Amino acid sequence: MTNLMTYPIRIMLTLVLLALLIAAATCTSPAPPLVSQPPPKPQETATPMCTRTLNIAHRGARSLAPENTLAAAAKALEIGADMWEFDVAVSADGELFLLHDDRLDRTSNVRELFPGRAPWSSHTFTLAEIRQLDFGAWFVALDPFKQIAAGKVSPQESARYRGEKAPTLREALEFTRQNNWRANIEIKDQRGKPGDATVVEKVVALVDELRVADRVLISSFNHSYLERVKKANPAIATGALVSTPDPDPLALLRRLGAQAYNPNVKAIEPAEVRRIRDQGFDVFIYTVNDEPTMRSLVEARASGIFTDFPQTLKPLSADCR
DSSP states (O other): OHHHHHHHHHHHHHHHHHHHHHHHHHHTSOOOOSSOOOOOOOOOOOOSSOSSOEEEEETTTTTTSOTTSHHHHHHHHHHTOSEEEEEEEEOTTSOEEEOSSSBSSSSSOHHHHOTTSTTOBGGGSOHHHHTTSOSSHHHHHHOTTSTTTTTSSOHHHHHHHTTOOOOBHHHHHHHHHHTTOOEEEEEOOOTTSGGGGTHHHHHHHHHHHTTOGGGEEEEESOHHHHHHHHHHOTTSEEEEEESSOOSOHHHHHHHHTOSEEEEBGGGOOHHHHHHHHHTTOEEEEBOOOSHHHHHHHHHTTOSEEEESOHHHHGGGSOOOO
């Protein structure tokens, strides 16, 4: 009887062990997916600066602070501008500093401090003399964009602007780097002045020294300067400034090896913006202060808009840091 009873048990144990072995073998081989997985999505191709229209504070937030000063840069940064634009001039002793005009008298008190130096051309003053000047009091006195009268600039801010100095290019770039920001450096045309021979190479050397080549766009109306930039450092992005429509912007950019076309807002139509962008170049447009035009250029996929009112442009585009 014992043998008859144990025989079925052995058979059952054998079947159980066999089932366990089959299950184990099945677990070691994962089931194939029901559908094939798509390949990873390629990363979106970006423009040199960003994938959307950049808010570029023209000479800093110059409607709210004295232009081409660190105060204007700080205000633009506070507003949330993506970058700031400033102008580089050359002093009598070859130093690079921020100034838009050929003369010092519009934006400083040079007439008071140096009354016998008319017409106060910037290239006839040393940096030490320029550093004596007040580049903020005029803004408070004239309120050029009527933003003080409108209550957009507080009395405390106005008081701080008095005595503001013209920064050196080094100071402007250090501010940009320290704040993880971007800058458009416009090199003013120095033809006929002592600085013409070396200004481009000095700008590039300082950009390289401070390691901000990936954070700047160098532009100029003197297009030979852009060729010199590329010769000194081909990795630096350049923009061709134009005040009137160029007959063939694409040919111009290819000849210069430039990455961007920087036209006056009156010198380009939205359709032209799209055409240039479609060819892989950037289009940075100056100077746009009214909201309807800003909106039309954003819709046209302009790479960036230079504006004296970054506070107006800011709501029209998302953050881009």
